[in-house]
Amino acid sequence: MARDLSVRIGTLELPNPLISASGCFGYGLEYEDVTDLSALGGVCVKGLFLTEREGHAPPRIVETPAGMINAIGLQGIGVHRFVKEKLPLLRERGARVFVNVCGTTIDEYAEVTRILTDAGGVAAIELNISCPNIKEGGIQFGCSLLGTGQVVEAVRKVTHLPVIPKLTPNVTDVASFARAAEDAGADAVSLVNTFLALAIDVETRRPTITNVLGGLSGPAIRPIAVRMVWECAREVKIPIIGMGGITNARDALEFILAGATAVQIGTANFVDPFVWGKVLDGIDDYMARHQVERLSDLIGAFDPTPPKVVHR
Amino acid sequence: MARDLSVRIGTLELPNPLISASGCFGYGLEYEDVTDLSALGGVCVKGLFLTEREGHAPPRIVETPAGMINAIGLQGIGVHRFVKEKLPLLRERGARVFVNVCGTTIDEYAEVTRILTDAGGVAAIELNISCPNIKEGGIQFGCSLLGTGQVVEAVRKVTHLPVIPKLTPNVTDVASFARAAEDAGADAVSLVNTFLALAIDVETRRPTITNVLGGLSGPAIRPIAVRMVWECAREVKIPIIGMGGITNARDALEFILAGATAVQIGTANFVDPFVWGKVLDGIDDYMARHQVERLSDLIGAFDPTPPKVVHR
Amino acid sequence: MPPLDVDATVLENRPLSRDYNVLTLSAGDVGAHTVAGQFVMVRPATMTDTLLRRPFSVFEVLRDAAGTATAISILNKRAGRTTQALYDARVGDRVATLGPLGRAYTPPSTGQEAWMVAGGVGLAPFWTLAMRLVAAGIPTTLIYGARSGAELFYLDFFERLGVRLVLTTEDGSRGEHGRVTLPLDRELAGRDPQSIMVYACGPEPMLEAVAHVATRHHQPCEVSVERTMGCGLGGCYSCVVKVQHGTGTPHYVRSCISGPVFDGAEIVWD
Amino acid sequence: MPPLDVDATVLENRPLSRDYNVLTLSAGDVGAHTVAGQFVMVRPATMTDTLLRRPFSVFEVLRDAAGTATAISILNKRAGRTTQALYDARVGDRVATLGPLGRAYTPPSTGQEAWMVAGGVGLAPFWTLAMRLVAAGIPTTLIYGARSGAELFYLDFFERLGVRLVLTTEDGSRGEHGRVTLPLDRELAGRDPQSIMVYACGPEPMLEAVAHVATRHHQPCEVSVERTMGCGLGGCYSCVVKVQHGTGTPHYVRSCISGPVFDGAEIVWD
Numbered sequence A, B: 001m002a003r004d005l006s007v008r009i010g011t012l013e014l015p016n017p018l019i020s021a022s023g024c025f026g027y028g029l030e031y032e033d034v035t036d037l038s039a040l041g042g043v044c045v046k047g048l049f050l051t052e053r054e055g056h057a058p059p060r061i062v063e064t065p066a067g068m069i070n071a072i073g074l075q076g077i078g079v080h081r082f083v084k085e086k087l088p089l090l091r092e093r094g095a096r097v098f099v100n101v102c103g104t105t106i107d108e109y110a111e112v113t114r115i116l117t118d119a120g121g122v123a124a125i126e127l128n129i130s131c132p133n134i135k136e137g138g139i140q141f142g143c144s145l146l147g148t149g150q151v152v153e154a155v156r157k158v159t160h161l162p163v164i165p166k167l168t169p170n171v172t173d174v175a176s177f178a179r180a181a182e183d184a185g186a187d188a189v190s191l192v193n194t195f196l197a198l199a200i201d202v203e204t205r206r207p208t209i210t211n212v213l214g215g216l217s218g219p220a221i222r223p224i225a226v227r228m229v230w231e232c233a234r235e236v237k238i239p240i241i242g243m244g245g246i247t248n249a250r251d252a253l254e255f256i257l258a259g260a261t262a263v264q265i266g267t268a269n270f271v272d273p274f275v276w277g278k279v280l281d282g283i284d285d286y287m288a289r290h291q292v293e294r295l296s297d298l299i300g301a302f303d304p305t306p307p308k309v310v311h312r
Numbered sequence C, D: 001m002p003p004l005d006v007d008a009t010v011l012e013n014r015p016l017s018r019d020y021n022v023l024t025l026s027a028g029d030v031g032a033h034t035v036a037g038q039f040v041m042v043r044p045a046t047m048t049d050t051l052l053r054r055p056f057s058v059f060e061v062l063r064d065a066a067g068t069a070t071a072i073s074i075l076n077k078r079a080g081r082t083t084q085a086l087y088d089a090r091v092g093d094r095v096a097t098l099g100p101l102g103r104a105y106t107p108p109s110t111g112q113e114a115w116m117v118a119g120g121v122g123l124a125p126f127w128t129l130a131m132r133l134v135a136a137g138i139p140t141t142l143i144y145g146a147r148s149g150a151e152l153f154y155l156d157f158f159e160r161l162g163v164r165l166v167l168t169t170e171d172g173s174r175g176e177h178g179r180v181t182l183p184l185d186r187e188l189a190g191r192d193p194q195s196i197m198v199y200a201c202g203p204e205p206m207l208e209a210v211a212h213v214a215t216r217h218h219q220p221c222e223v224s225v226e227r228t229m230g231c232g233l234g235g236c237y238s239c240v241v242k243v244q245h246g247t248g249t250p251h252y253v254r255s256c257i258s259g260p261v262f263d264g265a266e267i268v269w270d
């Protein structure tokens, strides 16, 4: 590709804007058979606490129209095992590793971040303050402007790595959370995490998943997510990592035009693990057709004046 | 049908729980060729201000995965013409008429309600404090607990009809709005209105609809809407009218089990104007299979204990 | 006649070109009550990711020997997801077909000729209209433009029916080089006012131009607009077009029930 | 072998009963590398409202005269939307087919017999397993239960292969009346410990019962579990099953990569 697809998030340069969404790509290594991990802009791994977690009892997912609800409950190997077992392999594969950091307290966020920073080889810290599925999973911080600022500040103190709080869409005014994050020293924000949702099995009158509530992801939520990215882009100067229902190049470009510097792909990766190359090719093709040399010229290029419509 | 599908909303008794969603069924009369209006639980007509409104320039809708975004902009004939031209015909047809009342001020809500109350023949007042598409369309009240209470109180004073504020889902804690409405004297709440959303035409980098932002409806939002209805049902005692992406009996029952006394069908009516009979038959069939004599026994019958799963 | 919703079967899929095909649907009951200019809202059952139906003019009404309508066809042009699915449809596939819907073309007044002006897929309503006009003994002309000669379809049919053909193509590969408004404007010159009823269907810029030409020559003109439609029944207010009666205030009216056929002079073109 | 994603075409759809069919997919490359017990994740292209793929055991691997795999089939049972679409699929339809995935059955140790225990659609992995076992000269038994005799499929095939058949039906219409665990329990009695490798596939209550019976008779047992799978590749953690090694702490492991085949004694049944 002659065109320049690279983007910058703080001091971090990514060869392209495509990052795997946390919780949708395991620890990355699960996919090395089907994807060259170094070819992705970044690999964001499953949410990590200080210690191992078992997660919720199955069933953990249920499909809904153009989407799915999940309540995995952040099953994970904890930061120590991650640093020992996964990080060296990910580095070897040339992946730019984003770690989705979870915590039940502000101290835990800071401690997990410190361990990852000390370990070396991590590209960025994504702060999961928005997981809707577990009570002690950080959503208490993500739903409060004060809490959001406090987590970011605490983490900011212990790392030089880019700090990227991940915002929840389950709030009235997401842009104010982006602003709180920026004010507290975040290098970027990512959004959206999933929408709190419920699917009832009417035959049994019971929940479809054990945790009752879960998070809605997939194409269904894309129009809401794009709106939120646009709102945040108008509110803050720091880069935005956009996600929610991206399945192809068109969808990715929608987020980029709305103001996202990079995008994450989650659910679509389940449907098609080869989605990465297809989206990248599609973006390149779009740039060729529109004679865009640098992808960064497309960031925020959405023009909100009314469409010129030719009613056929 | 031997089974009893009737439900009560305040003093109002409906023969069945199916109501057309506002803005999705014109003034009802558009559908009299295909549906017996008196066979519906209720007909909720398009949002009405005191005066006529032209609405937004087209294009006004765009389809999205399992949903659609609309920004009609509340085009409507105003309450006076409605009372003169539509209401008598609706009464003649035996429809139980819900009027979706809009306002740019609290006084306008009260005045429109007063006119409708004086006219007679209206079954209930639904207060549209949640239209995301126009700045002066009431969303300023729907996004504030205080505003919600004030509109309900003002309208409560001028009518004996059931007052049903329609809540927006674009808030952090919808149940607190249900509580504010209940405290202010509402007879019921209805939810959800549409989710604020954006779809960009990446080829032109312009919005797909003239108003830029619009409201997302359809099956895509159902899992979020069901969650919100369940949250409200646990918070308030007044009846809840649930909606958001209902397309069949299963979907309607999901809302009812979550705690809705009645349900509205919007977008699905566009896809299939004969949906009403199908949903009604499906509910009746469900009741037969589950030996439920009275539909009201199903309201809130959701049991949130984990599912008993037989992994096949 | 209230519209019917028929779970129709694809009886035939006749490809006409890379973009066009004619799809025959077992919706005879819909066809039996269709008047030229009306449309159906369809939704193929075998589609991955669309929700709403899409509007299509009723193209042919197929009849058995006794004259009973047995099926309809639609002239389909690939433009997006539904039209792609309809292009790819196979015999036996199901297509939910709701109709007939909307306002039909008004017949010409006594003594008037009928001129049908079609741009591209805008040919669609003119099969049924031509049948009706010819049956009524009205002298009928079809002014029909397309990108190229290869996209001028059903010429034999109209010729056999005795319709006078005037063709244009954008690339000059057949008929006159250019747009339909060129021959329309030229041939209307010098005709008696009110002597020709002009019917137009095609892209809106063409409709606007045709309405303009017709008005300039003092001929009545009906155009069939194509707005994005959510429901086709007046329920959603998505399909509005701005209309002005005489010197009144312009208003948005729903093109699915007040149209799709409108008096060309009444439309306020954006 | 990394999994392949093949845009496969339906080559044949053989209905077996009101609920069962066998669908042949042009995914020979997937078949070429499939080991008995592995699965594919499929998604029919012509479906209205599902997003995620669904897991299916590879049933047959079809080969040409030279032995090259040309296609695979899946044994499909209607349970919901995807399986309904696969039941209704027509020749020429496309089905995205990702595989082979997951852990295969372990071959028996030297001197062991192989007993395959199938419940209903749990027959699916045993076509390929039987081929493999018979080719290796291992005495093989299929204990196969279904609701009724009409739902016992492919008996000829297994017979021709020289597999000993033990049949049960819930309604007693063929074979023994009752569940597969009845003959299994009876026939295992008195056999030397570790002399029979038991393979099971079917509903989880059956798997649990089979594992229990096998353990009681000191026979090794592998079961293939069927959890809801979002991805099939270890990405989503939806498909977990609780596993306990020896006396260690039970942990949730992903059945799509650590399974679907597990040592029956290690699963902690909920």
Ligand SMILES: Cc1cc2nc3c(=O)[nH]c(=O)nc-3n(C[C@H](O)[C@H](O)[C@H](O)COP(=O)(O)OP(=O)(O)OC[C@H]3O[C@@H](n4cnc5c(N)ncnc54)[C@H](O)[C@@H]3O)c2cc1C
Pocket (backbone or CB within 6 Å): A312, B062, B063, B199, B200, B201, B202, B208, C039, C050, C054, C055, C056, C057, C058, C074, C075, C076, C077, C078, C079, C080, C081, C082, C083, C084, C121, C124, C125, C225, C226, C227, C228, C229, C260
């Ligand atoms: C009364 C009437 C009669 C008609 N008769 C006919 C007929 O006889 N034959 C015929 O072929 N057509 C006819 N049409 C037009 C036909 O309805 C449209 O071509 C059809 O609705 C397109 O649907 P689709 O699913 O194929 O396209 P869609 O996938 O909906 O896309 C349509 C167009 O809009 C664009 N688009 C859609 N969504 C987006 C988005 N989110 N962002 C950017 N762009 C978007 C697409 O790129 C495409 O160009 C008629 C229309 C009307 C109103």
Ligand SMILES: Cc1cc2nc3c(=O)[nH]c(=O)nc-3n(C[C@H](O)[C@H](O)[C@H](O)COP(=O)(O)OP(=O)(O)OC[C@H]3O[C@@H](n4cnc5c(N)ncnc54)[C@H](O)[C@@H]3O)c2cc1C
Pocket (backbone or CB within 6 Å): A062, A063, A199, A200, A201, A202, A208, B312, D039, D050, D054, D055, D056, D057, D058, D074, D075, D076, D077, D078, D079, D080, D081, D082, D083, D084, D121, D124, D125, D225, D226, D227, D228, D229, D260
């Ligand atoms: C490794 C593995 C191998 C398999 N091999 C085979 C095989 O060879 N052959 C075979 O036929 N099957 C096999 N299965 C099972 C098969 O994957 C499932 O039957 C299939 O996924 C069902 O998909 P569906 O779209 O048809 O059903 P869905 O529509 O997803 O529904 C499945 C069931 O869940 C219920 N359900 C789904 N969503 C909801 C909801 N929101 N509320 C309430 N209930 C709901 C449905 O009612 C239905 O009973 C296998 C499974 C695994 C894990």
Ligand SMILES: Cc1cc2nc3c(=O)[nH]c(=O)nc-3n(C[C@H](O)[C@H](O)[C@H](O)COP(=O)(O)O)c2cc1C
Pocket (backbone or CB within 6 Å): A021, A022, A023, A024, A046, A047, A070, A072, A074, A100, A128, A131, A166, A192, A193, A194, A216, A217, A218, A219, A243, A244, A245, A246, A264, A265, A266, A267, A268, D236, D237
């Ligand atoms: C199965 C699953 C697990 C997820 N786990 C996490 C997680 O551990 N941490 C996190 O921040 N987000 C998690 N998410 C949210 C995704 O990262 C992403 O924000 C969301 O799914 C929206 O993107 P999508 O529509 O492309 O999937 C998870 C999503 C899914 C579907």
Ligand SMILES: Cc1cc2nc3c(=O)[nH]c(=O)nc-3n(C[C@H](O)[C@H](O)[C@H](O)COP(=O)(O)O)c2cc1C
Pocket (backbone or CB within 6 Å): B021, B022, B023, B024, B046, B047, B070, B072, B074, B100, B128, B131, B166, B192, B193, B194, B216, B217, B218, B219, B243, B244, B245, B246, B264, B265, B266, B267, B268, C236, C237
């Ligand atoms: C085209 C359209 C117009 C609408 N107009 C109104 C309206 O005038 N007043 C209102 O309260 N809600 C309006 N709504 C919202 C619906 O009444 C309903 O709350 C929402 O669409 C969710 O239900 P559904 O998914 O069944 O459509 C409109 C929705 C659509 C799609």
Ligand code: FES
Pocket (backbone or CB within 6 Å): C228, C229, C230, C231, C232, C233, C234, C235, C236, C237, C238, C239, C240, C254, C255, C256, C257
């Ligand atoms: S298409 Fe819905 S009102 Fe015209």
Ligand code: FES
Pocket (backbone or CB within 6 Å): D228, D229, D230, D231, D232, D233, D234, D235, D236, D237, D238, D239, D240, D254, D255, D256, D257
């Ligand atoms: S199915 Fe996704 S991890 Fe197993």
